[in-house]
Amino acid sequence: MASPPDHDGAPAGSVGTARLDDPISRAEHERGLRRATLAIESVRDDVQQLAAHVVALTDELTRRLDGVEPHPAPAGTPAGPSAGTVEALVEAALPAILERIRINDERSSSRVLLGDAEDKFRAPSQGPDCEALLPLCEARCCTLHFALSSQDLDEGVIRWDHGRPYLIRQRPEDGYCVHNHPERRGCTVYAYRPRPCRQYDCRQDPRIWTDFARRELAPASPYARKEGPADTELDLIERVRSRQVALAMEGFALTTHEAERRRVERAGRATAGPGVATGARAAADEGDGKPVDPGG
Ligand code: SF4
Ligand code: SF4
Structure with a gap:
């Protein structure tokens, strides 16, 4: 059985429902913007980590398949001996590559700027x-x-x-x-x-x-x-x-x-x-x- 509306047409029991044109506070609006911005930053970080994996893997495959050191080594530099599995070497190379990607990103004008966490x-x-x-x-x-x-x-x-x-x-x-x-x-x-x-x-x-x-x-x-x-x-x-x-x-x-x-x-x-x-x-x-x- 249908229930009678109890607030401007909103279904009964929908406690907390507000009119669509009700104003929201600046605090509420800014909290929403901050959540959306943080989500974008999180995706950006995921992409950077993925990019670091791709670079590390490409570097290691260049050494193993082409027999040369990857960029920025001079072209044709013979690759050194491999000292581990592809997976282990890629993991080991990741932190330095990721830091380089983040440094380049730091120069980008499109990223969100957030002051440091010091009190x-x-x-x-x-x-x-x-x-x-x-x-x-x-x-x-x-x-x-x-x-x-x-x-x-x-x-x-x-x-x-x-x-x-x-x-x-x-x-x-x-x-x-x-x-x-x-x-x-x-x-x-x-x-x-x-x-x-x-x-x-x-x-x-x-x-x-x-x-x-x-x-x-x-x-x-x-x-x-x-x-x-x-x-x-x-x-x-x-x-x-x-x-x-x-x-x-x-x-x-x-x-x-x-x-x-x-x-x-x-x-x-x-x-x-x-x-x-x-x-x-x-x-x-x-x-x-x-x-x-x-x-x-
Ligand atoms: S003297 Fe003080 S107020 Fe003036 S420009 Fe320098 S920091 Fe700013
Ligand atoms: S001291 Fe800082 S917060 Fe105050 S007016 Fe200057 S820039 Fe703005």
Whole structure:
């Protein structure tokens, strides 16, 4: 026997059903995006592991069938003696090949950027006296790009660019981070600012200063990353390893109640802490715009 509808036509007993045009919260929307992004990253990792197997197998077959060493050895280099089964040698070669594939991927502009898993509240502050420099530098550092961490995403305070996960969101009209006060140039989310904002030191950064000692600013560049480009091989290896840890933490956050715990923790900080300040790395008090607590 059919049951009478009990909510706008939804079948009886469908507890929790909402109208299709009901609004969803930003937290719910972002959690969905994060799950989808993590799934894509997971597939990307599977493909990279498969690619590493193919390369390792092709290398070993080149040695055994063609009798020569594979690329990048010079063409025609005689293959050394085989010291094991194909399966064992392929397994042994896999870690180095996979790392090389991941290093190349690190240079790709299409991959998702995720900040490292270090606890930002334990990160020691570094950098110059932002409070004194703010009138001159106008928080130039707040125009640089950098990625948020799972910790930032879980708290849900710092906004990210949904079109380029997880870069900090910037205003199209002036290129500043959306949390930078447009007139006072202060950080409006100072207590929650991401780890790069706490640890960044602009003094030797040619994107900010041509000569810090003389206080000469560099020409403004809208396209840069706060943590700088990965120039050396060691930088890239380090980034690949940090990324693996960061993605594991992201998976943990999304499959446990970690995100909810951080949101509750954040609510506690907002209630217990001093008023959320405005300021670049030097915060400016919301009331009078005067910088306070530089680099703290
Ligand atoms: S870190 Fe940022 S706010 Fe501080 S002095 Fe450098 S550019 Fe200015
Ligand atoms: S210090 Fe604040 S305003 Fe500047 S980039 Fe970081 S979060 Fe944005």
